[in-house]
Amino acid sequence: MRVRCFFTVLVALLFVLSGIVWAQDTVQDVENFIGKNKVTAQHLLGARAAAVAMDELSFDRGDENVLSMTSAGYAIVKGQTTEKCVDGITAVTGCTTGGGNLLVIHRSKELPLWFAFYKKDTKEMIYLQANDTVIGKSPAEINTLPVESVFSIIAKENIDINSLLGEPEKWNEKISKKVFGGNESSLIGIANIWSHTNTTYDYLQAAKFHNHICPGVTSGYLIIKYLDKYLPLKPGQSYKIIACPAWCKDDALQVILDTTVGKKAMYVMELTEAQKSMLPDEAKGVAGLFIRWDGKSETGDGLVLGFDFDKAGELAGTTNLSGPFVKLKTALTMMDYVNHPETMVSTLKQFKVTSAGELTALQSAGVNPLVKVGLMNDTGAAAAAAPGITVKIDGKVQNFSQPLVIINDRTMVSLRAVAEALGFKVDWDGTSRTVFISTK
Ligand SMILES: [Zn+2]
Structure with missing residues (x-):
């Protein structure tokens, strides 16, 4: 009995000590990075998540095998924006934006504040979701609260793509139980693509905005690589895109080419099922109209491009597979073709735009631009x-x-x-x- 009592006290003491040790080891790092008098509770919250991750995943500051991700900066908790947590992560892990291993992932403001850390040599990921009640607490409280009060979820999983594909039922269950707070597909996908040797920072920019990895957003990246080859820009030119039909690709196009909807560089149009059925067979994978627009002469060279998702599935060997991470496997394989985008991207039609009025006519409400450029016609195909x-x-x-x-x-x-x-x-x-x- 006495031994058990002693043991209980020892465990309790270790909990308290771990908080104090945490504070001693890392608050100094945060102060050095932020400036002693500028450290806030949010800095310490990000730092504390990082300290737990370093302990659980066994890594040291500056380890290039480590990716840090967070919704801090997008999440607004109790009316407070949360961007200062990001610097807390950097202070402790050494992960930075410039190093390509600190990704702030786009989320709607009302969603939870979370932190995730991935170690690519062991393929382990830890997810920590901040308890809303800690927002508004003092720096001293963030330092001394038990870790399970600071975070409402702390979960660690091995996310190796082969085990994800090999155990679809296990992962379906983990996803339904929201082991990573509902962020499973999003974070596992981004971590896996981050590890791919062909992944570049511009792709990650698209991934951050789109906030998950799928064949769709990756097709957008391959279309950009195709445009680089077959419709490159000269000074004074920019792209005008008519996304018809729209899919995840258009988020990559907006981020990497700055062809945003608000700046009228992208118009998004859907095709009805009846219109899709009218597309000629060779144009079933149509992705939209891509116009290299010359602002000075007000003329443009256009390509109607198509994307072959069947080919992507065939190359990845995923055509007949099912499970929650099959699309991720397809996307990972698609990254092997960034230097050969024509494997999946094709030109369905070329056209010229000879005036600003003609461009507006393609973009205006009620117009089917695919009919306008002669890819399909309203009645002939029918x-x-x-x-x-x-x-x-x-x-x-x-x-x-x-x-x-x-x-x-x-x-x-x-x-x-x-x-x-x-x-x-x-x-x-x-x-x-x-x-x-x-x-x-
Ligand atoms: Zn997507």
């Missing part, structure tokens, strides 16, 4: 999709000059052709936009 349908009147096959088309599962026939075949007289008044049908 006519091809409606073969073998005949119309008979009193048993006699009608050969209308206008082809039959199917739009939204309805077979469309020219009203004039049918009415005239039935013996009616048809007149059109363009001024009042009226069709007159009379019995002669």
